[in-house]
Amino acid sequence: MSAPDRVGRRAFVVGTGAAALLAGSGAGAGAGSAAAAEPGAVAEAGVVAEAGVVEGALPDFHPLLKEELRFPLAWGTSPIRDFRAWRRAARAKVEEHLFVGPDDGTPYAPEFGARAEADGYTRESVTLALTRHERVRGALLTPHGTGPFPAVLLLHDHGSKFDIGKEKLVRPWGDGEARLASAQAWADRCFSGRFVGDELARRGYVVLALDALGWGDRGPITYEQQQALASNLFNLGSSLAGLMAREDVRAAAFLAGLDRVDRRRVAAVGFSMGAFRAWQTAALSDDIAAAASVCWMTGLKEVMVPGNNITRGQSAYHMLHPGLARHLDFPDVASIAAPRPMLFFHGAQDSLFTAEGVRVAYEKLGAVWRSRHAGERLHTKVWPDLGHVFADRMQDEVFAWLDSVL
Known part of the structure; x- marks a missing residue:
């Protein structure tokens, strides 16, 4: 995603302790801020998740929601065999x-x-x-x-x-x-x-x-x-x-x-x-x-x-x-x-x-x-x-x- 596309959006690092604001705040420019960390450091801290936007009638993360649908009760997938x-x-x-x-x-x-x-x-x-x-x-x-x-x-x-x-x-x-x-x-x-x-x-x-x-x-x-x-x-x-x-x-x-x-x-x-x-x-x-x-x-x-x-x-x-x-x-x-x-x-x-x-x-x-x-x-x-x-x-x-x- 290009830099202009990120304007107004926020991303959070989810760690074991607290969430660190990566974008959308002035603190991101500080030398000791999470935004200044190396990519590897971000990965070690946790999972980066961007706030979703709605484009048309579907949220932009709808493919992820579809991936989560496994239909576990379907015949052949369900543990019930009778x-x-x-x-x-x-x-x-x-x-x-x-x-x-x-x-x-x-x-x-x-x-x-x-x-x-x-x-x-x-x-x-x-x-x-x-x-x-x-x-x-x-x-x-x-x-x-x-x-x-x-x-x-x-x-x-x-x-x-x-x-x-x-x-x-x-x-x-x-x-x-x-x-x-x-x-x-x-x-x-x-x-x-x-x-x-x-x-x-x-x-x-x-x-x-x-x-x-x-x-x-x-x-x-x-x-x-x-x-x-x-x-x-x-x-x-x-x-x-x-x-x-x-x-x-x-x-x-x-x-x-x-x-x-x-x-x-x-x-x-x-x-x-x-x-x-x-x-x-x-x-x-x-x-x-x-x-x-x-x-x-x-x-x-x-x-x-x-x-x-x-x-x-x-x-x-x-x-x-x-x-x-x-x-x-x-x-x-x-x-x-x-x-x-x-x-x-x-x-x-x-x-x-x-x-x-x-x-x-x-x-x-x-x-x-x-x-x-x-x-x-x-x-x-x-x-x-x-x-x-x-x-x-x-x-x-x-x-x-x-x-x-x-």
């Missing part, structure tokens, strides 16, 4: 970092709304208690015919678009033209014009989609309000990401418990933030038999680089469990679901995730599933010509995969 025991320990560690109390058994007390028939399935709204604090309205689609049916918990994305949540994936009905227009525009942008939930219902799946806090009926918040919402929940002893995780697990249990559903054949499916939610729910819930995650899987170290979207804050708070990175990486958490069937897709043109981060994550996941002699149950793929989308051809492959595993 996989079932490891799964229990890893899940407990995630639960510990949710900062939201465990499921207290609050009755769902579902209220089903008026039905509307569609092409091969029935639409109905359902309102239920995911926690003791709030009741949430969702969209429930049921195929025509005789059940019980396989089912999909469909988890919506972030997209910095908050006026709709469940409607991003299920075509709205009875909510006015404005909401339908917004939903169709989102489907055109991300899903090749399709509503993924309606496609699944036509294929014979019961589908449940609910709003996360801040979206649709539970919002809308603005992009700039996310950080305040997250910090206020932390101040209240809770967590935005932890609440979402807990609600998704509760939603999975509700769906699996419906009479119309075959509880052995329930999958979680999501795109973008919904993909994160899908593999997270599979890791934390035994009600999920399989999960498909499109466009959200990476190694943490590889995605924490200057300029990446996750370093901006705001949307990152929906997926941030403070302190968990001291124990587990993202693919380590997803691996708690092993050896159940899991699918991960990524678009090579997706600017939100580095190619190295996706590669590292896929390698970690593959090692875990192979260790369980279940490599064929893990399906990972990079689509070279696609970006951050869940395009129709990706959907078709996911649908076929779900048919095969459920």
Whole structure:
């Protein structure tokens, strides 16, 4: 670092006795000062550490922080050698970092709304208690015919678009033209014009989609309000990401418990933030038999680089469990679901995730599933010509995969 770059910065020598000020004070010019000592003398006194500065959204010492992340509870690194025991320990560690109390058994007390028939399935709204604090309205689609049916918990994305949540994936009905227009525009942008939930219902799946806090009926918040919402929940002893995780697990249990559903054949499916939610729910819930995650899987170290979207804050708070990175990486958490069937897709043109981060994550996941002699149950793929989308051809492959595993 050049001399001008050091102006205004302080460095300290950490020794066995006291810290000596090396720079930033007039005493440094004295003949007997620490600043006048030979380099060797400084090294013998202790470790020189410079005060950090913030350049952009990351402190300049962030590479050192990343080096300290060893993910000691990861399967294969953890001293726990029995996989079932490891799964229990890893899940407990995630639960510990949710900062939201465990499921207290609050009755769902579902209220089903008026039905509307569609092409091969029935639409109905359902309102239920995911926690003791709030009741949430969702969209429930049921195929025509005789059940019980396989089912999909469909988890919506972030997209910095908050006026709709469940409607991003299920075509709205009875909510006015404005909401339908917004939903169709989102489907055109991300899903090749399709509503993924309606496609699944036509294929014979019961589908449940609910709003996360801040979206649709539970919002809308603005992009700039996310950080305040997250910090206020932390101040209240809770967590935005932890609440979402807990609600998704509760939603999975509700769906699996419906009479119309075959509880052995329930999958979680999501795109973008919904993909994160899908593999997270599979890791934390035994009600999920399989999960498909499109466009959200990476190694943490590889995605924490200057300029990446996750370093901006705001949307990152929906997926941030403070302190968990001291124990587990993202693919380590997803691996708690092993050896159940899991699918991960990524678009090579997706600017939100580095190619190295996706590669590292896929390698970690593959090692875990192979260790369980279940490599064929893990399906990972990079689509070279696609970006951050869940395009129709990706959907078709996911649908076929779900048919095969459920």
